[in-house]
Amino acid sequence: MEALTDKMIEEYALEAIISGKGFVLPEWIQTLFFDKSIEWQTYLEVCAQMRKAGLHTDNVADVIRDLELVLKDGGSLPGLGCVADRYDLQNITKEDEAAVVTWIRNRAIDKEERCWHPEAGPTTCAMKKGRPDIINAHSLQNAKVINLIGDNGNVVWMNKATGELDGSVVGRSKASTFRGMCKTHDAVFNPIEVVEYLGTAEQHFLFAYRAYLYSMHVKREMRHQRDFGPEWESDEDQTKAIFDQALLTKQWDVVETQAFKLQRKYPLTATGKFSLERDFLENRVVLGHERREFVYVTLLPRECETLFMYSYLEQDHLLYRPVGLQMRSRSVLTSDISAMLASHVENMYFNPQYFEQFIRPQANRIMAAKNEVNGNGLTIYGGPDQQPLEVSLTREDYLLNPFGIQLFHDQPSESVTP
Numbered sequence: 001m002e003a004l005t006d007k008m009i010e011e012y013a014l015e016a017i018i019s020g021k022g023f024v025l026p027e028w029i030q031t032l033f034f035d036k037s038i039e040w041q042t043y044l045e046v047c048a049q050m051r052k053a054g055l056h057t058d059n060v061a062d063v064i065r066d067l068e069l070v071l072k073d074g075g076s077l078p079g080l081g082c083v084a085d086r087y088d089l090q091n092i093t094k095e096d097e098a099a100v101v102t103w104i105r106n107r108a109i110d111k112e113e114r115c116w117h118p119e120a121g122p123t124t125c126a127m128k129k130g131r132p133d134i135i136n137a138h139s140l141q142n143a144k145v146i147n148l149i150g151d152n153g154n155v156v157w158m159n160k161a162t163g164e165l166d167g168s169v170v171g172r173s174k175a176s177t178f179r180g181m182c183k184t185h186d187a188v189f190n191p192i193e194v195v196e197y198l199g200t201a202e203q204h205f206l207f208a209y210r211a212y213l214y215s216m217h218v219k220r221e222m223r224h225q226r227d228f229g230p231e232w233e234s235d236e237d238q239t240k241a242i243f244d245q246a247l248l249t250k251q252w253d254v255v256e257t258q259a260f261k262l263q264r265k266y267p268l269t270a271t272g273k274f275s276l277e278r279d280f281l282e283n284r285v286v287l288g289h290e291r292r293e294f295v296y297v298t299l300l301p302r303e304c305e306t307l308f309m310y311s312y313l314e315q316d317h318l319l320y321r322p323v324g325l326q327m328r329s330r331s332v333l334t335s336d337i338s339a340m341l342a343s344h345v346e347n348m349y350f351n352p353q354y355f356e357q358f359i360r361p362q363a364n365r366i367m368a369a370k371n372e373v374n375g376n377g378l379t380i381y382g383g384p385d386q387q388p389l390e391v392s393l394t395r396e397d398y399l400l401n402p403f404g405i406q407l408f409h410d411q412p413s414e415s416v417t418p
Helices: 008-020 027-034 042-049 059-071 077-087 093-111 142-151 183-193 201-222 232-249 316-330 333-344 352-373
Strands: 132-140 156-157 168-171 179-180 255-262 268-274 295-301 306-313 348-350 377-382 387-390 414-417
Touching: 027 077, 042 059, 042 093, 042 232, 059 077, 059 093, 059 142, 093 201, 132 183, 142 268, 142 295, 142 348, 156 333, 156 352, 168 377, 179 183, 179 201, 179 316, 201 232, 201 255, 201 268, 201 295, 201 306, 255 316, 255 333, 295 333, 333 352, 348 352
Parallel strands: none
Antiparallel strands: 132 179, 156 168, 156 348, 255 306, 255 414, 268 295, 268 348, 295 306, 377 387
16 A cells, blocks of 8 residues: 555545544554554554454555654654554454463563573583573572462462453463573572572572562563663663672672561562662652662562562662661551552562452552552653753652552561561
8 A cells, every 4th residue: 555645644634524533543553642662563563463453464564654654753643543544453352462462472582582691601501402491490489489379389460461460370380480591500599599598698699680680581571562762771781780790709799688577478479670769758769870770679488487678789779778777667567568569560479369368359459559650750851961850750659558558468566687
């Protein structure tokens, strides 16, 4: 089909107004107008391969070409409506959308798999058919944690295809895994997989390092669905260089950890990395522009207790140490951890029965907390040097648990490690 022109859009808009039918847009095209971070070309290509939404291999290239014209200056409803009308594009069912997202994610997993160990290479990695033998590395301890809280080896959490907190069941062999280590180099985590937790500097480093690797690797997979902007890869490269050097030289003290203890085993576990926007006093956490600073958290259930490790690079302690000290002094530890995890961490798993009894009734509040933080950051540029300025729409009290989320139930007294 011939390329779309501005004149065609004007004629379509005039006819739509005169006829009174307006601009009829499938929901997924409306999303393109309001959310510019979506990697929509990939989405359309997969829809075409699956013959969904009125797309197929014969028209998808023309649709992408025309949408690029419409979206180059921010997009317009008449332009999007004209494209939808030209190609008779349709809405997509919730089930089909989940199937498309799953296809994209599986393709991304294949493209991004690699061994992230700093000494990875053909002579050091476990090899298979001429390539590193990448495994499903666990970001959370498999036998010691997933098996401890699971029901016949099964745990539940978020549906990764739909993003809904629907209690999707995951087996222990797949829970919390990422394809970011070979068989040989995954042994670097033996001091936390095999050895009991003793609170050593090496163990704290490795918990933080694994939280970093998992979150970084998953973000690289997600870039096939979303545009994270021009700076995130530089941030990740700089942070990885710090971890890599420390791992090779055994400088465990580059990570500072504040460990908290709940005096009961709770049947949930979590790990991840994120940047905090506020502290518990509602003060803004001012992040740098050369390298984004992160915290790394791990929730570790044990036989008779649950540990929460709150870590950050030692060079970032001025930003994040005060937050941990505030949490230590507030004496509402389960509420504070619940707010932090609900807002920032998706790599979290529950015992199925515990989920049904205590977590599912809070699903809407948990999703509201996630939506409150995710996507509310904005970077604008101004001044004579066009310096970046981060603007947040997240509510100032989000760490104070305004949604009343409680991930820990039947809680006894709680204490913190000295």
